[in-house]
Amino acid sequence: MASRAPQRPNNASPQGKICQFKLVLLGESAVGKSSLVLRFVKGQFHEYQESTIGAAFLTQTVCLQDTTVKFEIWDTAGQERYHSLAPMYYRGAQAAIVVYDITNQDTFARAKTWVKELQRQASPNIVIALAGNKSDLSNKRMVDHDEAAAYSDENGLLFMETSAKTAMHVNDIFLAIAEKLPKNDAGGTAANRPTSGVDITQGGGSNPQGGCCGRSQ
Amino acid sequence: MIMASTSNMNSLKAKYTQAVKQNTVGTLSKVDPYGFERGNDFDYKAFENFESEYLAVLARRTIKWDKMMKNGTKRKVKPDRVVKRFCRKGIPERYRARVWMDVSGARKKMKKSQKNFYQTLLEQPNQDADFEEELTESIKTDLDRTFPDNIHFKNGIDSNKSKQKDLLNILTAFGRHSPTIGYCQGMNYIAALLLIVVKDPEQCFWLLCALIDDILPAYYTKSMIGLRAEMNVIDDLVREKFPEVQQKMDVYKVPWTLVASKWFVCLFVDVVPTEAWTVLRVWDCLFFEGSKVLIRAALCIIYNVKPAVLSCKGMPDVVQTFKDVSKNSAILDCHLFMQQCFIETNPLTRADLKKLREKNRKLIEEEDEKYSQKQRKSRPSR
Numbered sequence: 001m002a003s004r005a006p007q008r009p010n011n012a013s014p015q016g017k018i019c020q021f022k023l024v025l026l027g028e029s030a031v032g033k034s035s036l037v038l039r040f041v042k043g044q045f046h047e048y049q050e051s052t053i054g055a056a057f058l059t060q061t062v063c064l065q066d067t068t069v070k071f072e073i074w075d076t077a078g079q080e081r082y083h084s085l086a087p088m089y090y091r092g093a094q095a096a097i098v099v100y101d102i103t104n105q106d107t108f109a110r111a112k113t114w115v116k117e118l119q120r121q122a123s124p125n126i127v128i129a130l131a132g133n134k135s136d137l138s139n140k141r142m143v144d145h146d147e148a149a150a151y152s153d154e155n156g157l158l159f160m161e162t163s164a165k166t167a168m169h170v171n172d173i174f175l176a177i178a179e180k181l182p183k184n185d186a187g188g189t190a191a192n193r194p195t196s197g198v199d200i201t202q203g204g205g206s207n208p209q210g211g212c213c214g215r216s217q
Numbered sequence: 218m219i220m221a222s223t224s225n226m227n228s229l230k231a232k233y234t235q236a237v238k239q240n241t242v243g244t245l246s247k248v249d250p251y252g253f254e255r256g257n258d259f260d261y262k263a264f265e266n267f268e269s270e271y272l273a274v275l276a277r278r279t280i281k282w283d284k285m286m287k288n289g290t291k292r293k294v295k296p297d298r299v300v301k302r303f304c305r306k307g308i309p310e311r312y313r314a315r316v317w318m319d320v321s322g323a324r325k326k327m328k329k330s331q332k333n334f335y336q337t338l339l340e341q342p343n344q345d346a347d348f349e350e351e352l353t354e355s356i357k358t359d360l361d362r363t364f365p366d367n368i369h370f371k372n373g374i375d376s377n378k379s380k381q382k383d384l385l386n387i388l389t390a391f392g393r394h395s396p397t398i399g400y401c402q403g404m405n406y407i408a409a410l411l412l413i414v415v416k417d418p419e420q421c422f423w424l425l426c427a428l429i430d431d432i433l434p435a436y437y438t439k440s441m442i443g444l445r446a447e448m449n450v451i452d453d454l455v456r457e458k459f460p461e462v463q464q465k466m467d468v469y470k471v472p473w474t475l476v477a478s479k480w481f482v483c484l485f486v487d488v489v490p491t492e493a494w495t496v497l498r499v500w501d502c503l504f505f506e507g508s509k510v511l512i513r514a515a516l517c518i519i520y521n522v523k524p525a526v527l528s529c530k531g532m533p534d535v536v537q538t539f540k541d542v543s544k545n546s547a548i549l550d551c552h553l554f555m556q557q558c559f560i561e562t563n564p565l566t567r568a569d570l571k572k573l574r575e576k577n578r579k580l581i582e583e584e585d586e587k588y589s590q591k592q593r594k595s596r597p598s599r
Contacts, residue, residue, distance in 0.1 A: 053402060081401055
């Protein structure tokens with residue numbers, strides 16, 4: 001595979017804090033939520049990714065200048081009726097990636113309703129990123145890049161067009177979120193999550209993700 | 218206990234050996250008898266150990282079923298106590314489709330309906346064009362994503378070897394037959410496994426109807442109320458039966474919905490070992506006895522992973538432990554697993570389960586009401 005899991009963006013050893021954040025992926029069915037996670041966590045891509053039923057959970061760690069950020073990733077089912085389960089998944093999330101498919105206008109509309117719902121119902125300081133996925137299929141593009149970028153600006157969202165297939169911008173979007181999340185212990189939404197901003201050397205346990213940064217498996 | 222005759226056992230063994238002749242690793246095929254590719258991490262040794270014993274069980278059961286079914290000449294299986302016991306011990310492959318049709322009520326439904334009902338559904342789209350479009354779109358989205366590693370489904374819809382077209386038909390017919398439910402992700406796996414086992418698409422359609430219309434709680438409706446209530450039921454029952462497990466789940470904040478919603482939506486397909494016997498053994502009871510056996514199977518999984526859960530040191534650990542159920546050798550032994558299902562989960566009466574389901578359904582309806590009130594309140598201000 002061309003691109004493995006995220007690279008450490010610099011050579012600094014992760015001496016600083018270790019922070020843990022809950023991140024949820026939302027978006028219409030088959031836009032590539034699970035594929036983004038699979039690319040980010042395992043560096044893989046499956047042309048026919050099985051549909052996610054209910055939700056899936058994975059973890060991945062990225063290193064910033066002086067902080068190690070461990071993401072607890074909640075990947076959700078996209079079909080409309082699974083929406084009734086979603087509040088449980090985004091409750092207490094400090095970050096969200098709302099995904100749409102650039103070749104399908106309906107999925108962009110759906111993404112906007114997810115953003116609205118998060119703004120209304122999720123933690124007030126949640127960091128939201130919008131991902132226009134399947135950017136490798138730009139010859140079939142139906143959602144204008146600039147329109148999505150303008151919408152993101154208006155709503156204070158991070159925005160990138162991604163491709164789980166080619167790995168384009170996949171690590172970048174997670175890194176951008178990691179950068180934007182508050183790292184101080186008292187920081188924002190961290191308050192209601194005891195695991196937030198806490199040294200996870202206690203909690204890592206037998207999870208074989210030893211060390212840091214891309215040592216996922 | 219009557220031992221199987223050696224000749225019968227040998228013929229069964231020969232049949233399985235023949236089935237696995239091609240493409241083998243050691244003596245076992247890379248593809249199981251149902252067409253699923255065995256992954257790189259498949260434990261051939263553990264499976265061979267189990268299979269060598271289970272083949273004897275199968276042979277024994279087959280003799281008994283042959284006798285009951287008068288070697289297949291018996292026209293109809295009446296769902297009585299004997300058949301119930303027989304189903305719990307596993308239906309042999311040669312009778313499975315027929316017995317499922319009889320004991321689930323699917324055959325009755327088929328006979329009561331107008332002639333060629335299934336075919337008619339396929340030829341007559343719903344008059345609501347939006348409904349049709351959404352139904353077809355959502356099913357087609359999942360076709361290539363249903364068992365992509367199974368030889369019966371991976372060739373694409375245009376291949377005449379593929380069962381994808383039948384899968385599309387069954388799900389479309391069901392959506393038209395039950396427009397308030399339509400298509401819910403998860404049904405694709407159930408219909409696909411039915412196609413592998415039962416083969417005849419029309420019978421698969423009726424079995425799917427029996428499941429969703431009659432046997433299962435409201436798992437697949439728009440609000441998925443039955444499923445959400447079921448998650449609370451599991452919470453209540455684990456708290457009562459395996460309190461240490463529930464304590465871990467509480468401490469690490471793992472909701473049952475995260476680990477167990479797929480169990481119920483997919484009726485354990487792709488949850489317990491892909492070697493489909495465990496799933497089929499659960500279904501043998503499901504079609505006869507109803508959805509209580511799903512609760513039993515869920516509790517039995519939890520019973521089996523209890524030691525692993527108790528040694529978990531964080532949420533990711535717990536989630537992984539439940540993911541590994543598909544490779545758990547204790548659960549691979551479907552015969553033992555089914556015995557445990559009816560022992561380790563007791564006491565569990567139908568009346569108690571009914572009460573628990575009703576209580577939790579009500580709780581969730583109340584929560585939904587509060588949620589929509591909150592939505593209504595916050596909307597005008599925007």
